[in-house]
Amino acid sequence: MRILIVNKSLIPVTLYGGTERVIWYLGKELSKLGHKITYLVKNGSTCDFGTIIPIDDTKDIIEQIPDNVDIVHFNFSPPNIDQIKKPYIVTMHGNANTTNELNINTVFVSKNHANRFGSESYVYNGLDWEDYTKPNLTTKRDSFHFLGKAAWRLKNVQGAIDVIKGTKAERLKVLGGTRLNISMGFRFTTSPRVTFYGMIGGTKKDAILNKSKGLIFPVKWHEPFGLALTESLYYGAPVFGTPYGSLPELITEEVGFLSNKKADLVNAVSNVSSFSKKTCHDYAVENFNSKKMALSYLDKYETILSNQKINLKSPQLIAPLKNKFLDWY
Missing domain, CATH: 3.40.50.2000 (Glycogen Phosphorylase B;)
Structure with missing residues (x-):
């Protein structure tokens, strides 16, 4: 063809x-x-x-x-x-x-x-997981991570930071943003437990994900899919996010925890050792390969x-959102 x-x-x-x-x-x-x-x-x-x-x-x-x-x-x-x-x-x-x-x-x-x-x-x-650095599922994990366009308020990097600050001593690495962001209303994060890496890719990104305890992903919109989810799971990092869009469909209880309440995510993150890195990795490889x-x-x-249509009728959004941001408590 x-x-x-x-x-x-x-x-x-x-x-x-x-x-x-x-x-x-x-x-x-x-x-x-x-x-x-x-x-x-x-x-x-x-x-x-x-x-x-x-x-x-x-x-x-x-x-x-x-x-x-x-x-x-x-x-x-x-x-x-x-x-x-x-x-x-x-x-x-x-x-x-x-x-x-x-x-x-x-x-x-x-x-x-x-x-x-x-x-x-x-x-x-x-x-194509062959293009990614092979994960080391036995390596010591030193922090959690956020992965996405942090400048998008819908991605809720501030929520991810608040979850980490709610723990006793966990650290967060933010991939895809900067500590100072004027476009978001002069956001400036002072916490020493949060490190920003900007827009990075390739082996540098792989190395951070391969040492991550988990992905903090409290999005405030209906995520259509979320490559951040599958890339993180590939490296054995379970997902801690909100129950919106594709997340309840993709993130089973074996590979993550979902809630729109910060306190619930703080508690789940504190119990990250209950998740299997190998289970997360195998799940991503089997279900989300090219x-x-x-x-x-x-x-x-x-x-x-064969002269058929993909849909029986033209798709149309059933319930437009009245508020730009979904609930985050």
Whole structure:
């Protein structure tokens, strides 16, 4: 099959870039399975297992789709998508809080994500764990971590800091933010038990996760999926987060604890030794790998190529949120 993957981004990614990481590993796995991969992405992208077509920002994205592909996999919904002459699907990676109808061929990234839009169509994000540093599940763990765009108040890095400060002596390493953040209302954290690492990736990030006792992830929105969850679990770090979005679906009681109450998370974090690093690692490897993701998307491609639609009707958000932030006590 000749597959075109489209996204307005640069690949490969070295630091933060959830969608970019997912589409890279998707294409890589599909290539291993014998399919011909082409990316329509930002100029400057490179790929050793597929062809790159640089996006021309002066032209409509639909006009740039080559004739010699069998199916197009969009990772955003471009204008005039209904004018495309090729079979296509659209993966929605983020959230929306409007009741606008989405494209009928939309695929979501978790069951909760899909259900909130009246859909049953989803594919879990998968990663190529061979690209990650092999975890040492017997190494001594020295702190907890937060992983995500800390500048987003929805991610609630302040909540993660408050959980750690609620313990007797635990420490937190924040990956993805700075101690001083004026854009968040001049946030400045003075606690010596909190260390900020900014936007890091690769082996530096792996090394921190490999020495982490667990991920503190008290998000205040419906997380669509959350690569921070699966990456942390891969390194044997259980997840302590809020029961929103994909988290109740992905985080079982064997690999984490969920509550929107700080006191509950403080208590759970204090009992982190009750979780098995190996159980967390095995769970991530088995359920959230890139081959499993690729095979699931192939099923979606086959549905489209057999002249069927992904959804019976156009997905539409069932219950828009009245408040920007979900409850955190």
